[in-house]
Amino acid sequence: MSSQTRRDFLVSASSAVVLAALGSEAQAADLAPAAGLVTPIPAAFAASHEVKALPFDPAKLDGISEKLIRSHWENNYAGSVKALNAVKLKLTSFLDDANLPAFIYNDLKREHLLRTGSVVLHELYFGNLGGAGKADAALQKALTEAFGSVEIWEKEFRRLGAGLGGGSGWVVLGYNLHTGLLENYWQWDHAHAPTATLPVLVLDMYEHSYQMDYGAAATTYVDAFFRNIHWETVSARLERALKARAIWQVAGVR
8 A cells, every 4th residue: 555545544534533423514503502602603613614516527528537536526525525524513612622732722723724725626626627728818928927938837837746746735826916926836735825825727636636547647647637627717717816916905915
């Protein structure tokens, strides 16, 4: 068993233990009084995350099988949604426990961070799949201004993916609201997102995203990913990020 396979097994097993210990999400209302919270539970503590449907037909991707996509969606993404809800339930129950050591609460907050990152990144990843073609003129112009050319952007993006092959992590084209830069980022373990950055294009490089189809041939999976990018979504994300940058500047961030 590879180190990554062992890691996935341990994460899945620990999630199962937490879920079993907490039971259903219906326990949230019972936990609220014990945590000193009113009912309904405030949004920051509510275990209200729901699994989102795939925004494309998984049988129609080019070079990424329906079997892999459905496994990825059902087991990895949906598993993270369930685990995130379980963690938030536990945080709610622990919040008003004066005898709980702070480091134990912080351990759960770390898991909260990881699970939130996993849920968000998976939803963005699936959201930018299901297309074909190429980037539109506006997006190509933005990439050229940022990287020198679309080809240089793609070269670096692919290189980051290749470097994560056989391991775990994400490659993200992101727009930084603070610096105003469009850059490629290496992200590991769902928690290494650069501050003030909005993801524009997200590539999952965990083994579960390609091993079933490609084994250890991670770069061949990256080739398939590029054939299935929904460029309209990427362009829309960048457009929203640019608008958010304008608001960020008006807000007087110094």
